[in-house]
Amino acid sequence: MSYYLKLFDWALYTLPSNIPMADIEGDSHANDPAHPDYSSGAPTWIGEDFTFNGGVGYQILINDDDDDFEDAYVETGGIQTLAQDVTINGTLYPAGSQVQNEFSMVDGLGNEVWVLRIGGTNVGFVYQSGEEPTVGETFTATNGRDGDPVDSSDGVASAEPYTTIDSRDGTVSGSAGNDTINASYTGDPQGDQVDDGWAGGAGTNDNLIEALDGDDSVAAGLGADTVYGGSGNDTLDGGIGNDSLLGGGGNDSILGGAGADSIDGGAGSDTLDGGDGTDTIHGGAGGDSITAGAGDDVVYTGSGVDTVETGEGSDTIHLHDDDDGGSNVLTDGGAVGTDTIVLATGAGTYRIQGNFSASDGFEVIQGSNLTGEILGTNDATANFDFTGITLNGVDLISGTSGIDFIIGSAGADSISGEAGNDSLEGAGGNDTIIGGLGADTIDGGVGNDSLLGGDDADQIDGGDGIDTIWGGTGGDYISGNGGTDYLLGEAGNDNIWGGEGNDFAFGGDGADTLYGGQGADALYGGNEADFLNGDDFSYVGGNDTLYGEAGDDVLNGNAGDDLLVGGAGNDLFFVSDGNDTISDFNTGNTGALGDGDIFNNDYLSVGSFYDSLDELRADQADDGVLNQSNTVDDEGNTVDYSDNEQFGSRSMTVQGADASSYSYDNTGVVCFTSGTLILTPNGEVPIESLSPGDMVTTLDNGVQPIAWIGQRHCDIEDLMRDETLRPVLIREGVLGVQRDLLVSRQHAMLVDQNHFARAINLVETMQGVRIAHGRREVTYFHLMFDAHQIIFAEGAPSESFYPGKMAMQMMSENARSDLYRQFPHLVGCTENADVQRVFGETARPFVTKAEILDLLIAA
Numbered sequence: 001m002s003y004y005l006k007l008f009d010w011a012l013y014t015l016p017s018n019i020p021m022a023d024i025e026g027d028s029h030a031n032d033p034a035h036p037d038y039s040s041g042a043p044t045w046i047g048e049d050f051t052f053n054g055g056v057g058y059q060i061l062i063n064d065d066d067d068d069f070e071d072a073y074v075e076t077g078g079i080q081t082l083a084q085d086v087t088i089n090g091t092l093y094p095a096g097s098q099v100q101n102e103f104s105m106v107d108g109l110g111n112e113v114w115v116l117r118i119g120g121t122n123v124g125f126v127y128q129s130g131e132e133p134t135v136g137e138t139f140t141a142t143n144g145r146d147g148d149p150v151d152s153s154d155g156v157a158s159a160e161p162y163t164t165i166d167s168r169d170g171t172v173s174g175s176a177g178n179d180t181i182n183a184s185y186t187g188d189p190q191g192d193q194v195d196d197g198w199a200g201g202a203g204t205n206d207n208l209i210e211a212l213d214g215d216d217s218v219a220a221g222l223g224a225d226t227v228y229g230g231s232g233n234d235t236l237d238g239g240i241g242n243d244s245l246l247g248g249g250g251n252d253s254i255l256g257g258a259g260a261d262s263i264d265g266g267a268g269s270d271t272l273d274g275g276d277g278t279d280t281i282h283g284g285a286g287g288d289s290i291t292a293g294a295g296d297d298v299v300y301t302g303s304g305v306d307t308v309e310t311g312e313g314s315d316t317i318h319l320h321d322d323d324d325g326g327s328n329v330l331t332d333g334g335a336v337g338t339d340t341i342v343l344a345t346g347a348g349t350y351r352i353q354g355n356f357s358a359s360d361g362f363e364v365i366q367g368s369n370l371t372g373e374i375l376g377t378n379d380a381t382a383n384f385d386f387t388g389i390t391l392n393g394v395d396l397i398s399g400t401s402g403i404d405f406i407i408g409s410a411g412a413d414s415i416s417g418e419a420g421n422d423s424l425e426g427a428g429g430n431d432t433i434i435g436g437l438g439a440d441t442i443d444g445g446v447g448n449d450s451l452l453g454g455d456d457a458d459q460i461d462g463g464d465g466i467d468t469i470w471g472g473t474g475g476d477y478i479s480g481n482g483g484t485d486y487l488l489g490e491a492g493n494d495n496i497w498g499g500e501g502n503d504f505a506f507g508g509d510g511a512d513t514l515y516g517g518q519g520a521d522a523l524y525g526g527n528e529a530d531f532l533n534g535d536d537f538s539y540v541g542g543n544d545t546l547y548g549e550a551g552d553d554v555l556n557g558n559a560g561d562d563l564l565v566g567g568a569g570n571d572l573f574f575v576s577d578g579n580d581t582i583s584d585f586n587t588g589n590t591g592a593l594g595d596g597d598i599f600n601n602d603y604l605s606v607g608s609f610y611d612s613l614d615e616l617r618a619d620q621a622d623d624g625v626l627n628q629s630n631t632v633d634d635e636g637n638t639v640d641y642s643d644n645e646q647f648g649s650r651s652m653t654v655q656g657a658d659a660s661s662y663s664y665d666n667t668g669v670v671c672f673t674s675g676t677l678i679l680t681p682n683g684e685v686p687i688e689s690l691s692p693g694d695m696v697t698t699l700d701n702g703v704q705p706i707a708w709i710g711q712r713h714c715d716i717e718d719l720m721r722d723e724t725l726r727p728v729l730i731r732e733g734v735l736g737v738q739r740d741l742l743v744s745r746q747h748a749m750l751v752d753q754n755h756f757a758r759a760i761n762l763v764e765t766m767q768g769v770r771i772a773h774g775r776r777e778v779t780y781f782h783l784m785f786d787a788h789q790i791i792f793a794e795g796a797p798s799e800s801f802y803p804g805k806m807a808m809q810m811m812s813e814n815a816r817s818d819l820y821r822q823f824p825h826l827v828g829c830t831e832n833a834d835v836q837r838v839f840g841e842t843a844r845p846f847v848t849k850a851e852i853l854d855l856l857i858a859a
Contacts, residue, residue: 094197094205174211174218178232181209182219195221206241215250224259233268242277247284256281256293265290269304278313283320318342421456430465435472444469453478457492462499471496475510480517489514489526497536498523511551516544520560525549529569533720534558534576543578554773556720566602572773573604573652575626581653586661593663599770601666604654608645608777615639616667617659627651634659676741678783679792687781687793692822696783699750699790699797700843708822710782710801710815719778723771727778728759730796731768738795742772744780746806750790750797752855754844761849765856784819788843802842805832 172192183194195205205223215232224242233250242259251268256275264282274293287305294312301320419437427445435454445463457474464482473491481499490508498517505514507526514523514532518539523532528551534544535558543560549567556574564582591600610616614633622630628647675686679697695703727742748756762769782801789800825838
């Protein structure tokens with residue numbers, strides 16, 4: 001666009017000698033192009049579209065021969081700004097360039113000559129009469145160089161009008177419909193366009209764009225633009241420059257592009273992308289998808305379910321609390337930089353969905369006096385690893401209703417797994433972890449932790465430090481590990497391991513198993529029948545105190561000088577390493593000693609130490625301690641303990657006891673000892689003396705040769721580790737047994753002429769049959785014939801070995817191999833039907849536990 005040179009009535013115009021005529025482009029007067037002369041008449045256009053090409057610093061001289069013109073050079077301070085691009089002398093002056101009067105002169109007739117400067121360069125001149133311009137707007141420059149108005153020779157002040165090229169307001173406006181606003185858009189009422197150089201600044205393309213209503217698409221282009229999407233589902237692109245983009249209502253899509261942009265999605269479910277540069281992004285209300293992009297960005301989530309992906313650079317994410325139930329998804333999209341999550345001050349619930357760890361680029365979670373919590377979303381699997389992440393002021397981290405994997409930071413974390421089978425780890429610091437519903441795995445890590453399993457069967461490890469652990473409901477596995485721990489099983493059949501340190505363990509409700517481990521531990525069984533062991537298989541030592549409390553408990557002090565307190569119930573005590581003491585033997589009995597019932601009184605397992613009650617009573621009498629220190633028994637007979645289990649350096653002190661305190665009912669010590677006797681044609685023979693080929697008397701088939709004999713020895717560790725290996729004791733007189741008989745749980749006895757019953761089922765249905773918990777070791781013998789037989793053990797009809805599925809599974813590999821050498825046709829028989837096909841049926845059918853009761857009632 002060019003400036004017009006407008007000449008009106010004047011006396012003489014002389015072109016300065018340093019301005020060649022060639023620099024004036026346009027039509028000129030033919031008489032004297034260098035000195036056009038107009039003495040009178042109406043105003044006349046000397047040239048149209050003149051372009052002043054002569055360079056910078058030109059001075060225009062006007063000679064007034066009649067002294068009606070006052071020679072003067074006056075600088076003015078009026079500065080204006082171009083609203084659109086202007087090309088003068090081949091140079092582009094973009095919208096926003098400054099326009100000012102370099103100097104002006106006023107003659108006596110009120111005519112003015114202007115020299116214009118744009119951007120510091122003299123670019124043209126105008127001679128203009130005082131009549132009112134009719135094109136565009138009018139500006140008035142009122143101040144001269146000396147601060148006074150520019151006056152004509154007659155003292156009349158000059159208005160100094162200057163005519164602008166257009167009347168644009170610098171705002172590109174859309175319509176109420178769906179607009180596409182970019183550099184080609186011409187729908188603005190005032191003629192404004194994107195990047196037209198008219199934006200209210202000096203030579204810039206800093207557009208102000210108001211898209212108004214409708215689903216608009218805006219490309220702001222160059223410059224630091226401000227874009228208002230308005231209502232509707234808008235698509236805004238800031239382009240190059242530090243832009244400010246506001247989506248307004250609707251589900252908007254906003255891209256910041258290059259530059260440090262400010263983005264606000266407003267209401268609605270928006271998709272926001274900062275692009276390159278250090279951006280500030282506000283999600284606003286609604287479920288937004290936010291991509292920070294490259295640069296050190298600051299992101300503010302709003303209400304609703306937001307998804308935030310950080311990018312290259314160290315980003316800061318301000319999480320909005322989601323008490324409305326929404327869940328934020330945070331992921332790291334860049335390998336460079338570490339990110340910070342900031343939580344608002346005060347109460348609030350912050351939900352995070354998906355995977356989350358320091359390896360994802362997150363470094364700090366910052367809160368201030370925060371009383372809310374970080375939660376995982378519902379019905380999902382979440383992996384939260386806060387290892388290496390600094391948690392400042394965070395009150396609680398919570399999982400989801402699904403399966404969560406949460407690892408806290410090195411600080412003091414509060415973690416809640418919520419529902420689902422969760423894996424929760426506190427790492428360092430004094431942590432508080434709540435498993436919630438589901439079978440959870442909890443690890444407190446280093447520090448003084450408070451751990452609560454919640455409902456279901458949980459596995460809880462306190463780690464190092466002074467920990468307090470509550471198992472909650474369900475059969476929990478609790479390990480205190482290092483440090484002095486407080487372990488509470490609560491409801492359910494719990495397994496509690498103290499580990500290192502002087503621990504306090506409380507079984508609570510349920511049939512619990514407690515191991516003190518290393519250190520001087522205190523174990524409390526609680527209600528029901530509990531198993532208390534002062535040590536475990538890894539940690540031993542310490543003078544422990546075991547309290548069985550209510551229920552029929554088993555107490556084994558193990559290493560150290562332990563105190564055993566059975567409490568209420570019929571308790572079982574073991575002799576173990578160290579010099580142990582029982583403080584309340586016989587005090588919890590529910591029946592009378594000597595009534596023939598071994599289940600209604602306390603029981604001290606010393607049967608393997610003495611051959612008779614005479615030996616036991618004499619040992620108690622000589623020094624008040626059970627330690628095999630006596631040399632004669634109660635009858636004056638010399639004792640020989642060489643074939644018994646030895647006390648050695650061990651001992652057991654039973655407070656308040658004397659020789660009369662012991663009987664068969666509470667010790668298992670009988671008046672004679674021998675192996676199980678099997679009836680043969682030569683009378684009863686100890687089973688350990690029999691060999692394959694020896695003849696044995698059977699109920700159905702007379703005398704039959706033994707085809708194979710197997711055996712399995714179980715020591716104390718086997719019996720403690722696996723209760724199913726503990727034998728069943730059938731007392732004398734039950735089922736025709738002539739002397740107490742020990743058999744395996746699956747061994748069958750003939751309960752009438754036509755039925756077998758397994759020993760484990762007899763425990764729950766017949767008096768005088770129980771599990772021999774007090775045995776420290778047992779050797780099982782298996783007599784097998786070419787067919788299943790009924791033989792006589794301790795006078796009672798009992799089965800021979802039958803190679804059924806369960807029996808074979810309980811055998812060692814060596815025993816099975818040995819049996820297969822004798823019975824090769826059994827190889828590959830994995831089911832009972834296969835065994836019946838190749839070996840034959842059992843000698844009698846088996847009855848269930850309920851059928852045993854029916855048989856007893858019928859008898």
